[in-house]
Amino acid sequence: MMQDDPDPDAIASALALRTLLGRTKAAAPIATFGTITRPENRAMTRILDIDVEEIKAHAIDEYDMVAMVDTQPSFFEEAFGEVDLVIDHHPEETPTRAHLRDIRPAWGATSTIMTEYLRAADVKITQRLATALLYGIKTDTLHLERGATRADLEAFAYLHPRANHSALRRIERPELPNEALDVLALGIARRQLTHGVVFSHLGPVAYPELVAQFAEFFLQIEGAEWSVVSGTVNGELHISVRNVGYVRAAGDVVRRAFGEVGRAGGHRAMAKAVIRLRDWQARVGEPAGDALRQAIVARFLQALRS
Ligand SMILES: [Mn+2]
Incomplete structure:
Protein backbone atom coordinates (compact mmCIF):
# COMPACT_ATOMS: atom_id res chain seq x y z
CA MET A 1 0.00 0.00 0.00
CA MET A 2 1.09 3.50 -0.84
CA GLN A 3 -0.47 6.89 -0.08
CA ASP A 4 -3.40 8.25 -2.12
CA ASP A 5 -1.38 10.11 -4.75
CA PRO A 6 1.77 7.99 -4.78
CA ASP A 7 5.05 9.81 -5.35
CA PRO A 8 8.27 8.36 -6.81
CA ASP A 9 9.67 7.47 -3.37
CA ALA A 10 6.57 5.41 -2.59
CA ILE A 11 6.44 3.74 -6.01
CA ALA A 12 10.15 2.85 -5.94
CA SER A 13 9.90 1.55 -2.37
CA ALA A 14 6.94 -0.65 -3.25
CA LEU A 15 8.79 -2.11 -6.23
CA ALA A 16 11.82 -2.67 -3.99
CA LEU A 17 9.78 -4.43 -1.30
CA ARG A 18 8.23 -6.76 -3.86
CA THR A 19 11.71 -7.54 -5.21
CA LEU A 20 13.04 -8.09 -1.68
CA LEU A 21 10.21 -10.53 -0.96
CA GLY A 22 10.75 -12.29 -4.29
CA ARG A 23 7.10 -11.84 -5.26
CA THR A 24 5.47 -11.39 -8.66
CA LYS A 25 3.08 -8.57 -9.47
CA ALA A 26 0.16 -10.99 -9.25
CA ALA A 27 1.17 -12.19 -5.77
CA ALA A 28 2.05 -8.78 -4.38
CA PRO A 29 0.29 -5.96 -6.21
CA ILE A 30 1.39 -2.37 -5.64
CA ALA A 31 -1.75 -0.52 -4.65
CA THR A 32 -3.24 2.85 -3.77
CA PHE A 33 -6.74 4.03 -2.86
CA GLY A 34 -6.10 7.11 -4.99
CA THR A 35 -4.59 7.95 -8.36
CA ILE A 36 -1.18 9.04 -9.55
CA THR A 37 -1.73 12.59 -10.79
CA ARG A 38 1.65 14.23 -11.30
CA PRO A 39 2.78 13.91 -14.95
CA GLU A 40 6.36 12.98 -13.98
CA ASN A 41 5.07 10.24 -11.67
CA ARG A 42 2.81 8.85 -14.39
CA ALA A 43 5.79 8.97 -16.75
CA MET A 44 7.81 7.02 -14.16
CA THR A 45 5.30 4.16 -14.05
CA ARG A 46 4.97 4.12 -17.83
CA ILE A 47 8.66 4.32 -18.74
CA LEU A 48 9.80 1.90 -16.00
CA ASP A 49 6.75 -0.32 -16.59
CA ILE A 50 5.57 -0.35 -12.96
CA ASP A 51 1.97 -1.46 -12.51
CA VAL A 52 0.08 0.44 -9.84
CA GLU A 53 -3.40 -0.81 -8.96
CA GLU A 54 -6.10 1.59 -7.86
CA ILE A 55 -8.18 -0.34 -5.35
CA LYS A 56 -11.17 0.30 -3.09
CA ALA A 57 -10.82 0.10 0.68
CA HIS A 58 -12.84 -3.13 0.99
CA ALA A 59 -10.45 -4.88 -1.45
CA ILE A 60 -7.91 -5.00 1.38
CA ASP A 61 -9.85 -7.93 2.88
CA GLU A 62 -8.93 -10.06 -0.13
CA TYR A 63 -5.26 -10.08 0.80
CA ASP A 64 -3.47 -12.23 3.36
CA MET A 65 -1.14 -9.45 4.38
CA VAL A 66 -0.76 -5.69 4.06
CA ALA A 67 2.59 -3.92 3.87
CA MET A 68 2.91 -0.13 3.75
CA VAL A 69 5.81 1.80 2.36
CA ASP A 70 6.46 5.54 2.62
CA THR A 71 3.23 5.95 4.61
CA GLN A 72 1.58 4.75 7.85
CA PRO A 73 -1.89 3.47 8.78
CA SER A 74 -2.72 6.72 10.62
CA PHE A 75 -2.22 8.75 7.41
CA PHE A 76 -5.28 7.09 5.83
CA GLU A 77 -8.92 8.05 6.21
CA GLU A 78 -9.74 4.36 5.87
CA ALA A 79 -9.39 2.35 9.08
CA PHE A 80 -6.83 -0.44 9.15
CA GLY A 81 -6.53 -2.97 11.92
CA GLU A 82 -3.00 -4.03 12.63
CA VAL A 83 -1.07 -4.14 9.35
CA ASP A 84 1.76 -6.57 8.79
CA LEU A 85 4.61 -4.29 7.82
CA VAL A 86 5.33 -0.56 7.78
CA ILE A 87 8.52 0.90 6.36
CA ASP A 88 8.53 4.69 6.31
CA HIS A 89 10.52 7.85 6.96
CA HIS A 90 7.71 10.20 8.01
CA PRO A 91 7.47 11.12 11.70
CA GLU A 92 4.76 9.17 13.52
CA GLU A 93 1.66 11.18 14.35
CA THR A 94 0.17 8.34 16.34
CA PRO A 95 1.95 5.12 17.33
CA THR A 96 1.92 2.71 14.40
CA ARG A 97 0.26 -0.65 14.93
CA ALA A 98 2.11 -3.17 12.82
CA HIS A 99 3.65 -6.61 13.28
CA LEU A 100 6.89 -5.27 11.86
CA ARG A 101 7.75 -1.63 11.73
CA ASP A 102 10.81 0.28 10.59
CA ILE A 103 10.21 4.01 10.80
CA ARG A 104 13.21 6.30 10.49
CA PRO A 105 12.18 9.96 10.48
CA ALA A 106 15.79 11.14 10.08
CA TRP A 107 16.09 9.45 6.66
CA GLY A 108 15.52 11.55 3.54
CA ALA A 109 13.68 8.85 1.60
CA THR A 110 12.08 5.44 2.11
CA SER A 111 13.96 4.44 -1.07
CA THR A 112 17.18 4.76 0.93
CA ILE A 113 15.90 2.35 3.60
CA MET A 114 14.82 -0.09 0.87
CA THR A 115 18.21 0.15 -0.85
CA GLU A 116 19.83 -0.81 2.46
CA TYR A 117 17.54 -3.84 2.80
CA LEU A 118 18.23 -5.00 -0.75
CA ARG A 119 21.97 -4.69 -0.25
CA ALA A 120 21.89 -6.39 3.16
CA ALA A 121 19.91 -9.31 1.69
CA ASP A 122 22.22 -9.41 -1.34
CA VAL A 123 19.28 -9.12 -3.72
CA LYS A 124 20.15 -8.14 -7.27
CA ILE A 125 19.13 -4.57 -8.01
CA THR A 126 18.20 -4.41 -11.70
CA GLN A 127 18.71 -1.28 -13.75
CA ARG A 128 14.97 -0.63 -13.65
CA LEU A 129 14.82 -0.89 -9.86
CA ALA A 130 17.99 1.22 -9.44
CA THR A 131 16.46 3.90 -11.67
CA ALA A 132 13.25 3.94 -9.65
CA LEU A 133 15.06 4.11 -6.29
CA LEU A 134 17.46 6.80 -7.46
CA TYR A 135 14.52 8.87 -8.68
CA GLY A 136 12.74 8.29 -5.36
CA ILE A 137 15.71 9.65 -3.41
CA LYS A 138 16.18 12.56 -5.83
CA THR A 139 12.60 13.74 -5.61
CA ASP A 140 12.18 13.33 -1.83
CA THR A 141 15.44 15.16 -1.05
CA LEU A 142 15.19 17.78 -3.82
CA HIS A 143 18.30 16.40 -5.51
CA LEU A 144 19.98 15.79 -2.12
CA GLU A 145 19.49 19.42 -1.08
CA ARG A 146 16.76 18.90 1.54
CA GLY A 147 16.95 16.54 4.48
CA ALA A 148 19.47 14.17 2.91
CA THR A 149 21.55 12.19 5.39
CA ARG A 150 24.78 10.27 4.96
CA ALA A 151 22.63 7.16 4.40
CA ASP A 152 20.82 8.88 1.52
CA LEU A 153 24.12 9.97 -0.04
CA GLU A 154 25.48 6.43 0.25
CA ALA A 155 22.41 4.87 -1.34
CA PHE A 156 22.49 7.54 -4.04
CA ALA A 157 26.15 6.82 -4.82
CA TYR A 158 25.43 3.07 -4.94
CA LEU A 159 22.44 3.43 -7.25
CA HIS A 160 23.79 6.12 -9.55
CA PRO A 161 26.06 3.92 -11.73
CA ARG A 162 23.35 1.22 -11.86
CA ALA A 163 20.53 3.47 -13.10
CA ASN A 164 19.34 4.22 -16.61
CA HIS A 165 19.97 7.93 -16.97
CA SER A 166 18.30 8.40 -20.32
CA ALA A 167 15.11 6.91 -18.84
CA LEU A 168 15.48 9.31 -15.90
CA ARG A 169 15.81 12.25 -18.24
CA ARG A 170 12.62 11.23 -20.06
CA ILE A 171 10.80 10.96 -16.71
CA GLU A 172 12.03 14.28 -15.34
CA ARG A 173 11.51 16.22 -18.55
CA PRO A 174 8.37 14.85 -20.19
CA GLU A 175 8.60 15.28 -23.95
CA LEU A 176 6.52 18.07 -25.39
CA PRO A 177 4.74 17.28 -28.64
MN1 LIG B 1 9.06 9.58 0.96
Whole structure:
Protein backbone atom coordinates (compact mmCIF):
# COMPACT_ATOMS: atom_id res chain seq x y z
CA MET A 1 0.00 0.00 0.00
CA MET A 2 1.09 3.50 -0.84
CA GLN A 3 -0.47 6.89 -0.08
CA ASP A 4 -3.40 8.25 -2.12
CA ASP A 5 -1.38 10.11 -4.75
CA PRO A 6 1.77 7.99 -4.78
CA ASP A 7 5.05 9.81 -5.35
CA PRO A 8 8.27 8.36 -6.81
CA ASP A 9 9.67 7.47 -3.37
CA ALA A 10 6.57 5.41 -2.59
CA ILE A 11 6.44 3.74 -6.01
CA ALA A 12 10.15 2.85 -5.94
CA SER A 13 9.90 1.55 -2.37
CA ALA A 14 6.94 -0.65 -3.25
CA LEU A 15 8.79 -2.11 -6.23
CA ALA A 16 11.82 -2.67 -3.99
CA LEU A 17 9.78 -4.43 -1.30
CA ARG A 18 8.23 -6.76 -3.86
CA THR A 19 11.71 -7.54 -5.21
CA LEU A 20 13.04 -8.09 -1.68
CA LEU A 21 10.21 -10.53 -0.96
CA GLY A 22 10.75 -12.29 -4.29
CA ARG A 23 7.10 -11.84 -5.26
CA THR A 24 5.47 -11.39 -8.66
CA LYS A 25 3.08 -8.57 -9.47
CA ALA A 26 0.16 -10.99 -9.25
CA ALA A 27 1.17 -12.19 -5.77
CA ALA A 28 2.05 -8.78 -4.38
CA PRO A 29 0.29 -5.96 -6.21
CA ILE A 30 1.39 -2.37 -5.64
CA ALA A 31 -1.75 -0.52 -4.65
CA THR A 32 -3.24 2.85 -3.77
CA PHE A 33 -6.74 4.03 -2.86
CA GLY A 34 -6.10 7.11 -4.99
CA THR A 35 -4.59 7.95 -8.36
CA ILE A 36 -1.18 9.04 -9.55
CA THR A 37 -1.73 12.59 -10.79
CA ARG A 38 1.65 14.23 -11.30
CA PRO A 39 2.78 13.91 -14.95
CA GLU A 40 6.36 12.98 -13.98
CA ASN A 41 5.07 10.24 -11.67
CA ARG A 42 2.81 8.85 -14.39
CA ALA A 43 5.79 8.97 -16.75
CA MET A 44 7.81 7.02 -14.16
CA THR A 45 5.30 4.16 -14.05
CA ARG A 46 4.97 4.12 -17.83
CA ILE A 47 8.66 4.32 -18.74
CA LEU A 48 9.80 1.90 -16.00
CA ASP A 49 6.75 -0.32 -16.59
CA ILE A 50 5.57 -0.35 -12.96
CA ASP A 51 1.97 -1.46 -12.51
CA VAL A 52 0.08 0.44 -9.84
CA GLU A 53 -3.40 -0.81 -8.96
CA GLU A 54 -6.10 1.59 -7.86
CA ILE A 55 -8.18 -0.34 -5.35
CA LYS A 56 -11.17 0.30 -3.09
CA ALA A 57 -10.82 0.10 0.68
CA HIS A 58 -12.84 -3.13 0.99
CA ALA A 59 -10.45 -4.88 -1.45
CA ILE A 60 -7.91 -5.00 1.38
CA ASP A 61 -9.85 -7.93 2.88
CA GLU A 62 -8.93 -10.06 -0.13
CA TYR A 63 -5.26 -10.08 0.80
CA ASP A 64 -3.47 -12.23 3.36
CA MET A 65 -1.14 -9.45 4.38
CA VAL A 66 -0.76 -5.69 4.06
CA ALA A 67 2.59 -3.92 3.87
CA MET A 68 2.91 -0.13 3.75
CA VAL A 69 5.81 1.80 2.36
CA ASP A 70 6.46 5.54 2.62
CA THR A 71 3.23 5.95 4.61
CA GLN A 72 1.58 4.75 7.85
CA PRO A 73 -1.89 3.47 8.78
CA SER A 74 -2.72 6.72 10.62
CA PHE A 75 -2.22 8.75 7.41
CA PHE A 76 -5.28 7.09 5.83
CA GLU A 77 -8.92 8.05 6.21
CA GLU A 78 -9.74 4.36 5.87
CA ALA A 79 -9.39 2.35 9.08
CA PHE A 80 -6.83 -0.44 9.15
CA GLY A 81 -6.53 -2.97 11.92
CA GLU A 82 -3.00 -4.03 12.63
CA VAL A 83 -1.07 -4.14 9.35
CA ASP A 84 1.76 -6.57 8.79
CA LEU A 85 4.61 -4.29 7.82
CA VAL A 86 5.33 -0.56 7.78
CA ILE A 87 8.52 0.90 6.36
CA ASP A 88 8.53 4.69 6.31
CA HIS A 89 10.52 7.85 6.96
CA HIS A 90 7.71 10.20 8.01
CA PRO A 91 7.47 11.12 11.70
CA GLU A 92 4.76 9.17 13.52
CA GLU A 93 1.66 11.18 14.35
CA THR A 94 0.17 8.34 16.34
CA PRO A 95 1.95 5.12 17.33
CA THR A 96 1.92 2.71 14.40
CA ARG A 97 0.26 -0.65 14.93
CA ALA A 98 2.11 -3.17 12.82
CA HIS A 99 3.65 -6.61 13.28
CA LEU A 100 6.89 -5.27 11.86
CA ARG A 101 7.75 -1.63 11.73
CA ASP A 102 10.81 0.28 10.59
CA ILE A 103 10.21 4.01 10.80
CA ARG A 104 13.21 6.30 10.49
CA PRO A 105 12.18 9.96 10.48
CA ALA A 106 15.79 11.14 10.08
CA TRP A 107 16.09 9.45 6.66
CA GLY A 108 15.52 11.55 3.54
CA ALA A 109 13.68 8.85 1.60
CA THR A 110 12.08 5.44 2.11
CA SER A 111 13.96 4.44 -1.07
CA THR A 112 17.18 4.76 0.93
CA ILE A 113 15.90 2.35 3.60
CA MET A 114 14.82 -0.09 0.87
CA THR A 115 18.21 0.15 -0.85
CA GLU A 116 19.83 -0.81 2.46
CA TYR A 117 17.54 -3.84 2.80
CA LEU A 118 18.23 -5.00 -0.75
CA ARG A 119 21.97 -4.69 -0.25
CA ALA A 120 21.89 -6.39 3.16
CA ALA A 121 19.91 -9.31 1.69
CA ASP A 122 22.22 -9.41 -1.34
CA VAL A 123 19.28 -9.12 -3.72
CA LYS A 124 20.15 -8.14 -7.27
CA ILE A 125 19.13 -4.57 -8.01
CA THR A 126 18.20 -4.41 -11.70
CA GLN A 127 18.71 -1.28 -13.75
CA ARG A 128 14.97 -0.63 -13.65
CA LEU A 129 14.82 -0.89 -9.86
CA ALA A 130 17.99 1.22 -9.44
CA THR A 131 16.46 3.90 -11.67
CA ALA A 132 13.25 3.94 -9.65
CA LEU A 133 15.06 4.11 -6.29
CA LEU A 134 17.46 6.80 -7.46
CA TYR A 135 14.52 8.87 -8.68
CA GLY A 136 12.74 8.29 -5.36
CA ILE A 137 15.71 9.65 -3.41
CA LYS A 138 16.18 12.56 -5.83
CA THR A 139 12.60 13.74 -5.61
CA ASP A 140 12.18 13.33 -1.83
CA THR A 141 15.44 15.16 -1.05
CA LEU A 142 15.19 17.78 -3.82
CA HIS A 143 18.30 16.40 -5.51
CA LEU A 144 19.98 15.79 -2.12
CA GLU A 145 19.49 19.42 -1.08
CA ARG A 146 16.76 18.90 1.54
CA GLY A 147 16.95 16.54 4.48
CA ALA A 148 19.47 14.17 2.91
CA THR A 149 21.55 12.19 5.39
CA ARG A 150 24.78 10.27 4.96
CA ALA A 151 22.63 7.16 4.40
CA ASP A 152 20.82 8.88 1.52
CA LEU A 153 24.12 9.97 -0.04
CA GLU A 154 25.48 6.43 0.25
CA ALA A 155 22.41 4.87 -1.34
CA PHE A 156 22.49 7.54 -4.04
CA ALA A 157 26.15 6.82 -4.82
CA TYR A 158 25.43 3.07 -4.94
CA LEU A 159 22.44 3.43 -7.25
CA HIS A 160 23.79 6.12 -9.55
CA PRO A 161 26.06 3.92 -11.73
CA ARG A 162 23.35 1.22 -11.86
CA ALA A 163 20.53 3.47 -13.10
CA ASN A 164 19.34 4.22 -16.61
CA HIS A 165 19.97 7.93 -16.97
CA SER A 166 18.30 8.40 -20.32
CA ALA A 167 15.11 6.91 -18.84
CA LEU A 168 15.48 9.31 -15.90
CA ARG A 169 15.81 12.25 -18.24
CA ARG A 170 12.62 11.23 -20.06
CA ILE A 171 10.80 10.96 -16.71
CA GLU A 172 12.03 14.28 -15.34
CA ARG A 173 11.51 16.22 -18.55
CA PRO A 174 8.37 14.85 -20.19
CA GLU A 175 8.60 15.28 -23.95
CA LEU A 176 6.52 18.07 -25.39
CA PRO A 177 4.74 17.28 -28.64
CA ASN A 178 5.56 19.95 -31.24
CA GLU A 179 1.93 21.15 -31.33
CA ALA A 180 2.03 21.69 -27.57
CA LEU A 181 4.42 24.58 -28.13
CA ASP A 182 1.75 26.41 -30.14
CA VAL A 183 -0.60 25.96 -27.17
CA LEU A 184 2.15 27.21 -24.85
CA ALA A 185 2.77 30.23 -27.11
CA LEU A 186 -0.89 31.10 -26.87
CA GLY A 187 -0.84 30.60 -23.11
CA ILE A 188 2.19 32.87 -22.73
CA ALA A 189 0.57 35.58 -24.84
CA ARG A 190 -2.62 35.41 -22.78
CA ARG A 191 -1.04 35.19 -19.34
CA GLN A 192 -2.14 37.62 -16.70
CA LEU A 193 -0.20 38.31 -13.49
CA THR A 194 -2.29 39.88 -10.76
CA HIS A 195 -1.90 39.91 -6.96
CA GLY A 196 0.96 37.42 -7.19
CA VAL A 197 -1.13 34.95 -9.20
CA VAL A 198 -0.34 34.18 -12.82
CA PHE A 199 -3.38 33.00 -14.77
CA SER A 200 -3.40 31.49 -18.21
CA HIS A 201 -6.17 29.80 -20.15
CA LEU A 202 -4.75 27.60 -22.89
CA GLY A 203 -8.01 26.86 -24.68
CA PRO A 204 -8.39 23.35 -26.14
CA VAL A 205 -5.47 21.05 -25.28
CA ALA A 206 -4.60 17.58 -26.59
CA TYR A 207 -4.29 15.91 -23.15
CA PRO A 208 -4.86 17.02 -19.53
CA GLU A 209 -1.23 16.64 -18.36
CA LEU A 210 -0.25 19.63 -20.50
CA VAL A 211 -2.28 21.88 -18.21
CA ALA A 212 -0.39 20.62 -15.14
CA GLN A 213 2.94 20.85 -16.93
CA PHE A 214 2.37 24.46 -17.91
CA ALA A 215 1.16 25.30 -14.39
CA GLU A 216 4.61 24.19 -13.16
CA PHE A 217 6.26 26.25 -15.85
CA PHE A 218 4.31 29.47 -15.18
CA LEU A 219 5.21 29.35 -11.48
CA GLN A 220 8.74 30.33 -12.49
CA ILE A 221 7.59 33.81 -13.51
CA GLU A 222 9.11 36.50 -11.31
CA GLY A 223 6.58 37.76 -8.78
CA ALA A 224 4.30 34.72 -9.09
CA GLU A 225 3.44 32.92 -5.83
CA TRP A 226 0.63 31.02 -7.53
CA SER A 227 -0.02 29.75 -11.01
CA VAL A 228 -3.48 28.85 -12.25
CA VAL A 229 -3.51 27.26 -15.70
CA SER A 230 -6.62 25.98 -17.42
CA GLY A 231 -7.52 24.20 -20.63
CA THR A 232 -10.37 22.24 -22.12
CA VAL A 233 -10.23 18.59 -23.19
CA ASN A 234 -12.84 15.85 -23.64
CA GLY A 235 -15.75 18.13 -22.74
CA GLU A 236 -14.10 19.09 -19.45
CA LEU A 237 -12.39 22.16 -18.08
CA HIS A 238 -9.11 21.26 -16.33
CA ILE A 239 -7.62 23.80 -13.93
CA SER A 240 -4.20 23.08 -12.44
CA VAL A 241 -2.88 25.15 -9.55
CA ARG A 242 0.65 25.38 -8.17
CA ASN A 243 2.15 27.59 -5.49
CA VAL A 244 5.54 28.28 -3.97
CA GLY A 245 4.73 26.32 -0.82
CA TYR A 246 4.75 28.89 1.98
CA VAL A 247 1.31 30.33 1.17
CA ARG A 248 -2.17 28.90 1.76
CA ALA A 249 -2.76 25.25 0.91
CA ALA A 250 -3.58 24.94 -2.78
CA GLY A 251 -6.12 22.15 -2.19
CA ASP A 252 -8.22 24.32 0.14
CA VAL A 253 -8.28 27.28 -2.22
CA VAL A 254 -9.18 25.16 -5.24
CA ARG A 255 -11.98 23.39 -3.35
CA ARG A 256 -13.36 26.75 -2.28
CA ALA A 257 -13.13 28.23 -5.77
CA PHE A 258 -14.39 25.35 -7.89
CA GLY A 259 -15.66 22.61 -5.57
CA GLU A 260 -19.32 23.41 -6.10
CA VAL A 261 -19.16 23.03 -9.90
CA GLY A 262 -16.88 20.02 -10.22
CA ARG A 263 -14.25 17.78 -8.66
CA ALA A 264 -11.64 19.88 -6.89
CA GLY A 265 -8.86 19.28 -4.40
CA GLY A 266 -5.19 18.61 -3.85
CA HIS A 267 -2.26 19.15 -1.55
CA ARG A 268 -0.26 22.04 -0.08
CA ALA A 269 1.54 23.14 -3.20
CA MET A 270 -0.48 21.54 -5.99
CA ALA A 271 -4.14 21.08 -6.72
CA LYS A 272 -6.56 20.71 -9.57
CA ALA A 273 -10.18 21.03 -10.54
CA VAL A 274 -11.99 19.12 -13.27
CA ILE A 275 -15.36 20.49 -14.31
CA ARG A 276 -17.67 19.30 -17.05
CA LEU A 277 -18.18 22.09 -19.55
CA ARG A 278 -21.95 21.67 -19.42
CA ASP A 279 -21.93 22.03 -15.62
CA TRP A 280 -19.87 25.20 -15.98
CA GLN A 281 -22.33 26.46 -18.61
CA ALA A 282 -25.30 25.69 -16.37
CA ARG A 283 -23.94 27.18 -13.17
CA VAL A 284 -21.31 29.76 -14.08
CA GLY A 285 -21.55 30.91 -17.68
CA GLU A 286 -20.10 30.65 -21.16
CA PRO A 287 -17.35 27.97 -21.02
CA ALA A 288 -15.08 29.73 -23.52
CA GLY A 289 -13.32 32.96 -24.36
CA ASP A 290 -13.08 36.04 -22.16
CA ALA A 291 -16.11 35.10 -20.06
CA LEU A 292 -14.42 31.85 -19.01
CA ARG A 293 -11.07 33.52 -18.34
CA GLN A 294 -12.64 36.25 -16.21
CA ALA A 295 -14.78 33.81 -14.24
CA ILE A 296 -11.73 31.67 -13.36
CA VAL A 297 -9.76 34.74 -12.23
CA ALA A 298 -12.66 36.14 -10.17
CA ARG A 299 -13.48 32.83 -8.46
CA PHE A 300 -9.89 32.02 -7.67
CA LEU A 301 -8.98 35.43 -6.26
CA GLN A 302 -12.12 35.49 -4.15
CA ALA A 303 -11.34 32.02 -2.74
CA LEU A 304 -7.75 33.08 -2.06
CA ARG A 305 -8.83 36.13 -0.08
CA SER A 306 -11.64 34.52 1.88
MN1 LIG B 1 9.06 9.58 0.96
